[in-house]
Amino acid sequence: MLRSSLILALVLAVSAKTGFDGIQSISEAGFKCLKSHGYDFFIARIWESSGNFDNTGYQNIKNARNTGWTDIDGYVFPCLASNCAPPANQVEAVINKLKSTGAKVNYVWLDIEIYHWSADHAHNRNFITAMVNEIEVFLSEYQ
Known part of the structure; x- marks a missing residue:
């Protein structure tokens, strides 16, 4: 049992990635520097809670x-x-913006935080489900 747990821990440690999400502007030189320091995963904000594109992302x-x-x-x-x-x-x-700008991503995530949501849980669930459904269609066509 201990041996199989140790092997699983080693496999998980080997497959781990170091990354971050960000909203600040990062130049190509900045990404090269981050890569040289072991970072290899990035999540960019591409839509703001104000209803606008995040062009920096x-x-x-x-x-x-x-x-x-x-x-x-x-x-x-x-x-x-x-x-x-x-x-x-x-x-x-x-x-549409990802496609028109040539900004290729592997996945699109939803940043669901607890504030500003309705007290109507069914409404919230339907809102999030509508977003997820649209993302699933996109990913099936995009990748």
Whole structure:
């Protein structure tokens, strides 16, 4: 039992990646430097909670790809205000921007934080589900 646990721990340690998510601008030189210090995974914010694109995130994705990074994802911070686009439309806008800018990601994540959500849990669940469904369609076509 101890031996199999040790082997599993070693396999998990070997397959681990070091990475981060970020919203600050990172140049190609910055990504090269990070790579040389053991970082190999990056998640860029690509949609802001205000309902706007995070153009810095799209540029960061391209800068990372240009310097040889392969493990790059993007995350959507949903806009919940009443004047925001419906959830699927927010994701659709992100997908169209990824395609039009040539910013290739492996996955699109949702940044779901506890504040600003409705007290109506069914509404929240439907909102998130609509976003997830749109992401799944995108990933099946995009990759």
